[in-house]
Amino acid sequence: MQLLVPVTDAATVDDEFEIDGLVVDDRYLTYDMNEWDEYAVEAAVRIAEAGEGVEVVTVTVGPERVEETVRQALAKGADRAVRVWDDDLAARDLLDARAKAALVEAVAREVDPDLVLTGVQSGDAGFAATGVTLAERLGYEWAAVVNQLDLGREAERSDVSERASGEAASTDADVAHVHRELEGGVEELTEVELPAVLTVQTGINEPRYASLRGIRQAQNKPLDVRTPADLGVERNDLETPLAWTATREPESESEATVFEGDADETAGQLAGVLRERGVGQ
Amino acid sequence: MILAVAEHRRGELRDVSLELLAAGRGVADALGTELHVAVVSGDVERYAGELNREGVDAVHTVAHGEEFNHDVYVQALAALAGDLDPGVLLVPHTVNGLDYAPALSSRVDYPLVTDAVDLRVDDGTLAVDREMYGSKVETTIELPADRALVTVRPAEWSTAEGAGDAAVEAFDAPIDESAVRSRVTGYEEVAGGDIDIGEADVLVSVGRGIGEEENLDIVHDLAEALDATVSASRPVVDNGWLPKNRQVGQSGKVVTPDVYIAIGISGAVQHVAGMKGADTVVAINNDPSAPIFDIADYGIVDDLFDVVPALTEQFR
Numbered sequence: 201m202q203l204l205v206p207v208t209d210a211a212t213v214d215d216e217f218e219i220d221g222l223v224v225d226d227r228y229l230t231y232d233m234n235e236w237d238e239y240a241v242e243a244a245v246r247i248a249e250a251g252e253g254v255e256v257v258t259v260t261v262g263p264e265r266v267e268e269t270v271r272q273a274l275a276k277g278a279d280r281a282v283r284v285w286d287d288d289l290a291a292r293d294l295l296d297a298r299a300k301a302a303l304v305e306a307v308a309r310e311v312d313p314d315l316v317l318t319g320v321q322s323g324d325a326g327f328a329a330t331g332v333t334l335a336e337r338l339g340y341e342w343a344a345v346v347n348q349l350d351l352g353r354e355a356e357r358s359d360v361s362e363r364a365s366g367e368a369a370s371t372d373a374d375v376a377h378v379h380r381e382l383e384g385g386v387e388e389l390t391e392v393e394l395p396a397v398l399t400v401q402t403g404i405n406e407p408r409y410a411s412l413r414g415i416r417q418a419q420n421k422p423l424d425v426r427t428p429a430d431l432g433v434e435r436n437d438l439e440t441p442l443a444w445t446a447t448r449e450p451e452s453e454s455e456a457t458v459f460e461g462d463a464d465e466t467a468g469q470l471a472g473v474l475r476e477r478g479v480g481q
Numbered sequence: 482m483i484l485a486v487a488e489h490r491r492g493e494l495r496d497v498s499l500e501l502l503a504a505g506r507g508v509a510d511a512l513g514t515e516l517h518v519a520v521v522s523g524d525v526e527r528y529a530g531e532l533n534r535e536g537v538d539a540v541h542t543v544a545h546g547e548e549f550n551h552d553v554y555v556q557a558l559a560a561l562a563g564d565l566d567p568g569v570l571l572v573p574h575t576v577n578g579l580d581y582a583p584a585l586s587s588r589v590d591y592p593l594v595t596d597a598v599d600l601r602v603d604d605g606t607l608a609v610d611r612e613m614y615g616s617k618v619e620t621t622i623e624l625p626a627d628r629a630l631v632t633v634r635p636a637e638w639s640t641a642e643g644a645g646d647a648a649v650e651a652f653d654a655p656i657d658e659s660a661v662r663s664r665v666t667g668y669e670e671v672a673g674g675d676i677d678i679g680e681a682d683v684l685v686s687v688g689r690g691i692g693e694e695e696n697l698d699i700v701h702d703l704a705e706a707l708d709a710t711v712s713a714s715r716p717v718v719d720n721g722w723l724p725k726n727r728q729v730g731q732s733g734k735v736v737t738p739d740v741y742i743a744i745g746i747s748g749a750v751q752h753v754a755g756m757k758g759a760d761t762v763v764a765i766n767n768d769p770s771a772p773i774f775d776i777a778d779y780g781i782v783d784d785l786f787d788v789v790p791a792l793t794e795q796f797r
């Protein structure tokens with residue numbers, strides 16, 4: 201069984217930051233593995249650990265910087281990685297879901313995965329669109345915002361519910377039994393035929409920390425760097441009519457009374473307000 | 482024409498559908514064109530009645546199945562879009578919207594922009610405002626208004642009001658059942674259990690800023706001193722530090738306490754969706770640009786590890 205996990209990093213901005221043209225100045229950005237992708241990697245590694253002959257491949261569209269995140273995924277148990285990049289991609293300001301999905305699709309066609317696990321969204325730009333776009337391009341089935349996953353065979357439908365989430369046993373599975381986390385504490389129970397793309401929600405499992413041994417091993421795992429041209433991706437598949445035209449700090453709508461002083465002073469003022477509202481009486 | 486797609490679940494039209502009509506009317510006016518709305522599956526006649534608001538020029542119904550199924554939605558809407566040739570398709574940025582909009586975008590080849598918080602039209606160009614970095618930065622993305630699929634953030638537009646007199650037209654979408662390869666088998670209500678945070682008058686709510694599970698003690702101490710209930714943002718629950726029934730937000734509980742004290746919570750849109758109805762919101766966060774301050778009535782910009790114990794002291 202082949203598993204493909206599209207992995208990216210996501211930036212958080214410092215408390216104080218400056219915008220330079222369309223982007224936040226790099227000095228104020230800190231990159232880490234995208235939170236949602238941590239859960240997707242963990243879900244894939246668990247499936248691999250529970251079965252025989254499962255290969256977990258990660259794919260990343262991004263510059264060299266992102267190899268730190270890719271190595272983390274390898275350290276946590278992915279078997280090998282592919283990173284796609286070239287100067288044309290580096291020169292673009294906007295990588296929309298279609299372009300990213302086109303590049304991931306080209307890698308997927310080589311890996312031929314039974315299951316693709318993406319995150320629900322990237323924590324910084326938050327398009328929340330790459331996974332389902334990819335599914336449609338591949339002609340795979342899909343499910344978005346999955347917070348429970350069991351693989352099974354169509355025929356064994358009845359006894360799957362007894363397995364804990366993510367502990368999929370069979371690697372000859374042909375269906376994924378998933379929960380989709382809807383709004384308001386409601387989950388939708390869905391059966392999805394494989395091959396499929398699932399977008400993974402946080403909380404589906406408890407992502408592991410990489411072990412020292414894992415980190416050492418990751419240094420020797422294959423990380424192939426490919427260009428769109430190598431992968432046979434047509435230029436017009438990457439072109440987009442979307443234009444990123446402006447970036448700004450939103451006007452603060454804050455009408456908050458902000459208490460000033462040290463912690464004892466501010467706590468004292470807040471306590472006064474709370475007492476006026478009958479709190480703690 | 483603008484085509485907005487309604488959303489319903491388990492027999493109820495969801496509010497976001499009516500918000501989409503307001504957003505869609507604005508764009509339609511700016512372009513001097515019509516606003517149509519589509520509703521797929523379920524009791525489409527009844528939904529059509531509810532969607533028939535002022536400013537709606539036509540309602541298209543596709544009667545096929547009961548509940549949302551993305552394979553059916555993509556097929557039905559691709560066929561309808563092929564028939565109507567809308568300039569802009571509007572879909573809710575909801576969990577179900579995320580489950581079909583990107584596929585529909587690919588299938589009908591309409592470029593996609595997600596999670597719009599504002600829409601403007603200028604000279605045939607649609608300008609979509611959206612946020613990045615957990616609402617700390619706002620961007621504008623432009624694309625031609627004659628071929629665009631945009632998902633619209635819930636609760637950014639008010640709902641369309643007033644009865645309309647649009648024609649309701651049943652659309653006979655050809656659905657290929659063999660291409661429906663996912664089946665919804667049921668629903669489950671989660672987050673029940675010992676406590677209902679929706680009942681609490683005062684909530685002390687803790688976020689990722691607390692850092693580690695051991696640190697939660699200071700939050701429990703404060704809640705005890707205030708005779709309040711402890712709730713949390715999603716990461717605290719994802720980490721297993723508090724049970725799911727304590728989660729406030731889009732996928733947790735919607736709460737409306739008298740006082741909501743947000744401690745180490747940034748104020749992401751999915752969190753705010755669950756608590757913006759609180760009477761008084763207090764935020765304790767060491768990042769002055771955290772979006773939670775936009776909806777707070779009172780704020781302290783400081784380290785929660787100093788402020789929270791000090792506040793507890795005040796009530797001892």
Ligand SMILES: Cc1cc2nc3c(=O)[nH]c(=O)nc-3n(C[C@H](O)[C@H](O)[C@H](O)COP(=O)(O)OP(=O)(O)OC[C@H]3O[C@@H](n4cnc5c(N)ncnc54)[C@H](O)[C@@H]3O)c2cc1C
Binds near residue numbers: 615690
């Ligand atoms: C489909 C979907 C559904 C979701 N549903 C929900 C939901 O129901 N509920 C929910 O909450 N989220 C939900 N989320 C997640 C949401 O997008 C955010 O990731 C989440 O709300 C962030 O939680 P947080 O504010 O605790 O963490 P962060 O965003 O990481 O914020 C932590 C804050 O703590 C502050 N801080 C750090 N250290 C200190 C300190 N020492 N003193 C003071 N302040 C400090 C930081 O400045 C920061 O503002 C959902 C996401 C998706 C995609």
Ligand SMILES: Nc1ncnc2c1ncn2[C@@H]1O[C@H](COP(=O)(O)O)[C@@H](O)[C@H]1O
Binds near residue numbers: 260
């Ligand atoms: N540059 C990228 N390279 C590889 N995978 C990505 C990239 N960007 C997004 N993804 C995947 O798509 C998911 C959703 O991201 P997005 O659609 O950008 O919000 C992420 O969680 C990743 O799994």
